[in-house]
Amino acid sequence: MKILRVLFGTLVVLAFAVGCDHKATKNAPSSGGERVIKLIDKQFKSATAEAKASSDAAIEAFKKSDFEKGAAALLTLRSMPTLTADQANAVHNAIRQLQMDLAEMAGNGATNVDQAIQMLRMAR
DSSP: OOOHHHHHHHHHHHHHHHHHHHHHTTTTTOOOHHHHHHHHGGGHHHHHHHHHHHHHHHHHHHHTOOOHHHHHHHHHHHOOOOOHHHHHHHHHHHHHHHHHHHHHHHHHOSSHHHHHHHHHHHHH
């Protein structure tokens, strides 16, 4: 009977540990810029042709993990005077999210993010 209690206690601890690990993985930054894509995609579905082209370029770049091209497209979007307030806010939030994700990825040893980080720093 004592062995069953110890075994049950061990199973409970293991189940808790696996559950905690699963949540940490779920919140990890995306390697393809999915969070950034979500921030801009919805706001630019009915944008001007110029803004739509830049948002599409950013989305395609992030899908390919081309962070330098994606950052350049976001900076191009940011400079457009025809953006609505919601679109400008979405671009601002996307750039902030990208900066956080790139910093974390660089801290984890990613080498394909350095140019995008530098570009965003210079554009402040």
